[in-house]
Amino acid sequence: MDIRQLHYFREIVKHSSISKAAEALHIAQPPLSQLLKKLENDLGTTLIHRYRKKWELTETGEILYQYAEQTLMQRQDVERRIQEVEQGKAGTIRIGVSSACANMMIDYVRTFRTQSPNVKISIVNGNSDELLKRLEQREIDLAFLLRLSTSEQYEIKVLKKQPYVVIVPTNWSTSFLDSHITFNQIAKLPFIMLGAIEGHSFHGEIHRAFEEHHVEPNIIIECKDIAMVASLVSKGLGVSIIPNMDYASTFLENLTLFELKQFNHSVEPIILKLKNAPTSKVAAQFWDIVD
Secondary structure (H helix, E strand, O other): OOHHHHHHHHHHHHHOOHHHHHHHHOOOHHHHHHHHHHHHHHHOOOOEEEOOOOEEEOHHHHHHHHHHHHHHHHHHHHHHHHHHHHOOOOEEEEEEEOHHHHHHHHHHHHHHHHHOOOEEEEEEEOOHHHHHHHHHOOOOOEEEEEOOOOOOOEEEEEOOOEEEEEEEEHHHHHHOOOOEOOHHHHHOOEEEEEOOOOOOOHHHHHHHHHHHOOOOOEEEEEEOOHHHHHHHHHOOOOEEEEEOOOOOOOOOOOEEEEEOOOOOOEEOEEEEEEOOOOOOHHHHHHHHHOO
16 A cells, blocks of 8 residues: 555545545546555455445444554654754754853853744763764764864854953952952962863963963862863862853852953854754754854
8 A cells, every 4th residue: 555545545435435535636536446446455355335325434444544544644744844844943953062161052042942942952061072073973963162273174153252260169269359360379279270172272371371470280180171170169179260151150159250360361162063064954043043
């Protein structure tokens, strides 16, 4: 049985008449009668009892009718869903995000949801190395992370530059009278260092800044994840220097931020995708809302 046969059989049953079904289908009556006969021969059963003025669907005919209804409805649903995906009205977008860019990404997700409420959003967390690997393996469509030193194979949109700040446990903050901290002050405290990540230079920049001010940081912990660094500082284990990325207030719970005027470097959060790679309609729409 094919879809056409199921469609024709359903119309015959719905109209309780081959002639009326043929009229509704805009085909001649004899081919429709032949189709019904062929179905019965192929299935080895009588689907419809036909008397002079009596029309009765048999038990096997009822089974086939229910199957035809279900199959044709599923086909229509599949066609509708495919059209919605093709038009960018449905589907799934897979977004990778590093902890440094999480709050920025959330703002764009909120905007996208208002425009495309039927699109499912799958968010993958990870550091830059992990996200780039997932992007190259086509496991995600887009990624929010900090700007890379090399990026020829990617298409990039640069977001607002962010300066570095010093994060300090709130119960330590009373020790600092000014709104900013110096490298000399940081060197006297236990320091939690952002670990080196391939493609990023901030680890080396921070080390060089300490050297230029002729002090050495007391590094007690090194960690590549900004969220973990912030958590460690919030527990009173030390201080750290991280990008000021417009974090949500919950991210900086029990922390106080200070300016670091002696360090004029900044980071650039970006959104990127693979160059010349096929992009779904929904991914393209998300890309377009990022300015």
